[in-house]
Amino acid sequence: MFIIQELIHFYLLPILMALFFYINLIKWKRKRLNLPPGSAAGWPFVGDTFSYLKPHPATTIGQFMEQHVSRYGKIYRSNLFGEPTIVSADAELNRFILQNEGKVFECSYPKSIGGILGKWSMLVLVGEMHREMRMISLNFMSNVRLRSHLLPEVERHTLLVLRSWPESSPFSAQEEAKKFTFNLMAKNIMSMNPNEAETEKLRLEYITFMKGVISAPLNFPGTPYWKALKSRSNILKVIEQKMEERIRDKEEREEEEDLLGWALQHSNLSKEQILDLLLSLLFAGHETSSMALALAIFFLQASPEAVRQLRAEHGGIAQRRKERGETRLSWEDYRQMEFTQCVINETLRLGNVVRFVHRKVLRDVQYKGYDIPCGWKILPVFAAVHLDSAVYDQPHTFDPWRWQSTTTASTNNFMPYGGGPRLCAGSELAKLEMAVFLHYLVLSYRWELAESDEAFASPFVEFRRGLPIKVYSLHQDPSSEVGGD
Numbered sequence: 001m002f003i004i005q006e007l008i009h010f011y012l013l014p015i016l017m018a019l020f021f022y023i024n025l026i027k028w029k030r031k032r033l034n035l036p037p038g039s040a041a042g043w044p045f046v047g048d049t050f051s052y053l054k055p056h057p058a059t060t061i062g063q064f065m066e067q068h069v070s071r072y073g074k075i076y077r078s079n080l081f082g083e084p085t086i087v088s089a090d091a092e093l094n095r096f097i098l099q100n101e102g103k104v105f106e107c108s109y110p111k112s113i114g115g116i117l118g119k120w121s122m123l124v125l126v127g128e129m130h131r132e133m134r135m136i137s138l139n140f141m142s143n144v145r146l147r148s149h150l151l152p153e154v155e156r157h158t159l160l161v162l163r164s165w166p167e168s169s170p171f172s173a174q175e176e177a178k179k180f181t182f183n184l185m186a187k188n189i190m191s192m193n194p195n196e197a198e199t200e201k202l203r204l205e206y207i208t209f210m211k212g213v214i215s216a217p218l219n220f221p222g223t224p225y226w227k228a229l230k231s232r233s234n235i236l237k238v239i240e241q242k243m244e245e246r247i248r249d250k251e252e253r254e255e256e257e258d259l260l261g262w263a264l265q266h267s268n269l270s271k272e273q274i275l276d277l278l279l280s281l282l283f284a285g286h287e288t289s290s291m292a293l294a295l296a297i298f299f300l301q302a303s304p305e306a307v308r309q310l311r312a313e314h315g316g317i318a319q320r321r322k323e324r325g326e327t328r329l330s331w332e333d334y335r336q337m338e339f340t341q342c343v344i345n346e347t348l349r350l351g352n353v354v355r356f357v358h359r360k361v362l363r364d365v366q367y368k369g370y371d372i373p374c375g376w377k378i379l380p381v382f383a384a385v386h387l388d389s390a391v392y393d394q395p396h397t398f399d400p401w402r403w404q405s406t407t408t409a410s411t412n413n414f415m416p417y418g419g420g421p422r423l424c425a426g427s428e429l430a431k432l433e434m435a436v437f438l439h440y441l442v443l444s445y446r447w448e449l450a451e452s453d454e455a456f457a458s459p460f461v462e463f464r465r466g467l468p469i470k471v472y473s474l475h476q477d478p479s480s481e482v483g484g485d
């Protein structure tokens, strides 16, 4: 039964869709539409998807896309994820797509993402409901909360992770970065504490969950997608239990400073909606910023000059803080981390944590002479712009200094957080996490790769070997610099 359903879903349906696509392609050609150029090659039912998603170094756009861009130009047509698709490596078109969200284009992720993140997830919602969820997230990460609440939390979680590092024996920096961002989000979303069994269990469950988001949506026993759906329900059980405790003990409890408390008190969301909101924030806020951090650790390890300059910047900040007799980072300290912001931008430009986003076309439009038909998918590929030598000099070199004298071109074409009405809601938090982590990292340790490694995109970015590093304390007594209390 099950299997037959799946067969229909995963073989027959795509073949029918592909047939439909080719018939339409002929029709579109007849209508004398000037479609962007592109190949109709690839297996009919998955099109170019496999070649497109073939793992490639994160600091490149991959052979497949390079070949397509050089053959067809920066706007080309393809058949991806079983649908006719326009791929854009064109900075202006990318901006046009993001700015016209809800009017000409609309967010449209593959079914598997919706299945796992839930139908109320922010990545899936459009229109009014998206706006409402977005408002809640933005409120939660407002500037006021960043200063008063999130900065000390970020600092506390940074120190917790850095203090646990063994000296001169290898460990996975990627894993540690994930622990850091996961614990931070779990704490701020639902007041779960790091190192407690419950939090650790949720974190492990979450790793299975993640594997499903990037898998094919084949729902029968044993597949990553099936396992992920099980993980989803286990994770939801934990969140739900938290939620019920809150509702039950409403009277006795102090109002908790977390998102769960906020959503219960200040929104009209249903229980199901709150669950998906929390889960999707955990997802959006955890994988991305941890990968960005791992990439920074990787790029910096190969750029001693940048580390030296970072150390000077953070050493100065630490010194002035000491003179004031303060032990904790203040918002003013954070504002002084200027070169650090260059390092962060350069890490995101070269590493491209989120390489492209998924959109569909809501109505026929023309762009640079091309017809872009309603109903097609369209993928703005930010990575292709970030690595374009027409936009950035020597795009494959890690050069944080390029951000010391920015031009409008370098900032307008820089879209690591997307843009328009769906601009990343957590970009300020992500920057804060990275800056504070780098502050304590460069002041506490010297680090080197324990084994060579490289980040690959497929399309999620991941280090092949988990980025094994060895660290050496810069001080006799590490606790004195790793922020003694």
Ligand code: HEM
Pocket (backbone or CB within 6 Å): 107, 122, 123, 134, 137, 281, 282, 284, 285, 286, 288, 289, 292, 348, 353, 354, 357, 358, 416, 417, 418, 419, 421, 422, 423, 424, 425, 426, 427, 429, 430
């Ligand atoms: C360096 C780290 C990060 C990067 C590169 C990044 C990138 C992005 C991008 C490109 C989008 C747009 C997706 C689309 O348009 O379809 C997005 C959306 C989003 N991000 Fe981030 N993100 C990062 C960190 C975070 C963090 C720490 C949070 C905190 C919870 C967060 C929460 C969100 C949310 C809620 C959305 C959905 C916004 C909406 O649909 O209105 N992100 N992010």
Ligand SMILES: *[C@@H]1O[C@H](CO)[C@@H](O)[C@H](O)[C@H]1NC(C)=O
Pocket (backbone or CB within 6 Å): 266, 267, 268
């Ligand atoms: C919740 O619903 C009530 C009644 O429908 C409305 O008056 C109120 O403004 C809503 N609150 C929010 C935060 O949407």
Ligand SMILES: *[C@@H]1O[C@H](CO)[C@@H](O)[C@H](O)[C@H]1NC(C)=O
Pocket (backbone or CB within 6 Å): 338, 341, 342, 345, 403, 404, 406, 411, 414
């Ligand atoms: C980093 O990029 C942002 C755009 O996301 C830009 O506004 C900012 O000025 C850049 N920072 C530096 C130091 O160049």
